[in-house]
Amino acid sequence: DGGITQSPKYLFRKEGQNVTLSCEQNLNHDAMYWYRQDPGQGLRLIYYSQIVNDFQKGDIAEGYSVSREKKESFPLTVTSAQKNPTAFYLCASRMGAITGNTIYFGEGSWLTVV
């Protein structure tokens, strides 16, 4: 089936550790995004990439890093520099960053710092 696959679904991290969330899409989409969702807040953009080997910071990039070595993959690393990493993380993609294109979301990853 075509879609966006995020893994793992649930992840626990100790303070001071880096963790990487995987996002893979087989929709042949050019643009990919990472959002963070916290209770009572709207989704906030962490990073986005419009083409391979290029990515841009979103509104809350501090403490996060990404790579885009392949069109179908856009992993997100949550570093120890992120002060409040516990959240629900959503990966999204769409065919080009064209206004009005439907944005498709993955099923999300829950990250909890213990």
Added chain:
Amino acid sequence: KNQVEQSPQSLIILEGKNCTLQCNYTVSPFSNLRWYKQDTGRGPVSLTIMTFSENTKSNGRYTATLDADTKQSSLHITASQLSDSASYICVVSAISNFGNEKLTFGTGTRLTIIP
């Protein structure tokens, strides 16, 4: 500052009843408005996308309206079903100075359908 406000924050209705969710925005320059449905613990799913020139768009039992003059949108759900229980998120798009599309997400309305 671009903002999207949704009301009510939560809503409980009986199965089979209709309901209307509201979205007010202060986003400029406006490009389009989207409604998403998000089940608990899952990713959002697109319901509708509306541009400036569209004032109504339907997707099955979901009908979205847009009044670009008053900067308001509504999502009407007809003959609600238990599977409609979810959060409904309004997303408004603006075009940045560099021509990129910037999305502002509302906090959502939590809808619960009871039998």
